[in-house]
Amino acid sequence: MPDGDTIAAIATPPGIGGIGIVRISGPQALEIGNTLIAGKLQKNRVRFKKFLDATGQALDHGLCFYCQAPHSFSGEDVVEIQGHGGPILLDMLLERVCELGARLARAGEFSERAFLNGKVDLAQAEAIADLIESGSRAAAKAAMRSLEGLFSKQIHELVEDIINLRAYIEAALDFAEEEIDFLADGSVDDRLKSSLDKLQETIRQAENGRVLNEGLTITIAGLPNAGKSSLLNYLAGYDAAIVTDIAGTTRDVLREHISLNGIPLRINDTAGLRDSDHPIEKEGVKRAWQEIAAADRVLLLVDASIGMTEADESIARHLESTGYCLVYSKSDLLDGSSDKNADALYISTLSGEGMEELKQLILGNFFDYNQDNKTIMARRRHVDALIRARDSLLQARQVFGDTRSGELVAEDLRMAQQYLNEITGEFTPDNLLGRIFSSFCVGK
Numbered sequence: 001m002p003d004g005d006t007i008a009a010i011a012t013p014p015g016i017g018g019i020g021i022v023r024i025s026g027p028q029a030l031e032i033g034n035t036l037i038a039g040k041l042q043k044n045r046v047r048f049k050k051f052l053d054a055t056g057q058a059l060d061h062g063l064c065f066y067c068q069a070p071h072s073f074s075g076e077d078v079v080e081i082q083g084h085g086g087p088i089l090l091d092m093l094l095e096r097v098c099e100l101g102a103r104l105a106r107a108g109e110f111s112e113r114a115f116l117n118g119k120v121d122l123a124q125a126e127a128i129a130d131l132i133e134s135g136s137r138a139a140a141k142a143a144m145r146s147l148e149g150l151f152s153k154q155i156h157e158l159v160e161d162i163i164n165l166r167a168y169i170e171a172a173l174d175f176a177e178e179e180i181d182f183l184a185d186g187s188v189d190d191r192l193k194s195s196l197d198k199l200q201e202t203i204r205q206a207e208n209g210r211v212l213n214e215g216l217t218i219t220i221a222g223l224p225n226a227g228k229s230s231l232l233n234y235l236a237g238y239d240a241a242i243v244t245d246i247a248g249t250t251r252d253v254l255r256e257h258i259s260l261n262g263i264p265l266r267i268n269d270t271a272g273l274r275d276s277d278h279p280i281e282k283e284g285v286k287r288a289w290q291e292i293a294a295a296d297r298v299l300l301l302v303d304a305s306i307g308m309t310e311a312d313e314s315i316a317r318h319l320e321s322t323g324y325c326l327v328y329s330k331s332d333l334l335d336g337s338s339d340k341n342a343d344a345l346y347i348s349t350l351s352g353e354g355m356e357e358l359k360q361l362i363l364g365n366f367f368d369y370n371q372d373n374k375t376i377m378a379r380r381r382h383v384d385a386l387i388r389a390r391d392s393l394l395q396a397r398q399v400f401g402d403t404r405s406g407e408l409v410a411e412d413l414r415m416a417q418q419y420l421n422e423i424t425g426e427f428t429p430d431n432l433l434g435r436i437f438s439s440f441c442v443g444k
């Protein structure tokens, strides 16, 4: 048990509603509940009761129930009080509960206790938050898959394979003196390859989940007057940005949130990339480069009526390391005889040409994944850990191929195992736990 104290919070969202719930968790929960109703709660039984203040007057009435440890969400004794859903009323109830010995819960503290008491692992606890906050049906379904333990199961299977392989290698090392070279057959490499394949598939599913969860960040970049702000407005469906034929109109980064095929997109419109002596435009260009560096996808817009200029080429060279999609704008200004770049996409915000293809380009592999019933809800920290684990396995394979050294491979395998365990929380530093749970809302 974390601190042994009893916590309480309003578990329903702020505002007015038919019912509002105060949740109490900890060793004193039952006693507090009993005093509040001047009665005796029995486990797993719902009672209809008055909720009393210190003088015995009713604050409200409603349903009340008790779940006995460890058979509750948090794994502790839990009492839930369902009163009417008014913010003042619920504050009064919560105050009364605290008067009786509970303290206000921190954000995410119920889930944190559930994790510390082994009711859920870390990935599942995070899936609860993601399920509640999911912004689309696909996201909700993916979060539910993770909450049910699908993600954790895959991680456990991967860890299991790695542990078995480590055991095999350790055993082989023990026999080394007897000149039986267990490592000489192909089985170590086969097993590494099979783990890598599984891990790669998990990364794909988790990366889809991460995008469903956090959205894709798209930055529109290019020279002044390329049509960037017009494209933002077209995608947003309204005139978010000022559009003029004066170069250098946009200075601040403009951000719009839209949803494409159920996938949240954050689209950033930026200042045209050119050298400028004007301090405001200069700052705008600096910010544009920052957005480019942080984006999941960069659309480089080139005015088709002008074509690729030396200045566009120079931007493209700067974008080479981050990667970008080349898009020609204002295709309506081209006549049929114009030469087109066969590899690039042509769009027009006036005629709508190329817009469907642009959406496909933006979503890339993610385009179809509403139909993908394997997507698991994941966060950037999960994907990062999976990638580190993959790199360790790749390294293990490489080292084994080069040296046939069991010791070196064993060390890489140990690292891969540790990275995977970070996801489910088996090896997670306390400060990371604090950071994860504090992002949850109160009462969860």
Ligand SMILES: Nc1nc2c(ncn2[C@@H]2O[C@H](COP(=O)(O)OP(=O)(O)O)[C@@H](O)[C@H]2O)c(=O)[nH]1
Pocket (backbone or CB within 6 Å): 222, 223, 224, 225, 226, 227, 228, 229, 230, 231, 242, 243, 244, 245, 246, 247, 248, 249, 250, 272, 329, 330, 331, 332, 333, 347, 348, 349, 350, 351
């Ligand atoms: N014909 C045509 N003109 C466009 C198109 N998109 C933008 N423009 C014009 O190009 C000029 C610059 O557009 P704007 O969106 O402000 O470009 P930005 O500087 O890159 O943000 C404006 O006069 C727009 O009306 C398009 O698809 N077709």
Ligand SMILES: [Mg+2]
Pocket (backbone or CB within 6 Å): 228, 229, 230, 241, 242, 249, 250, 270, 272
């Ligand atoms: Mg603009």
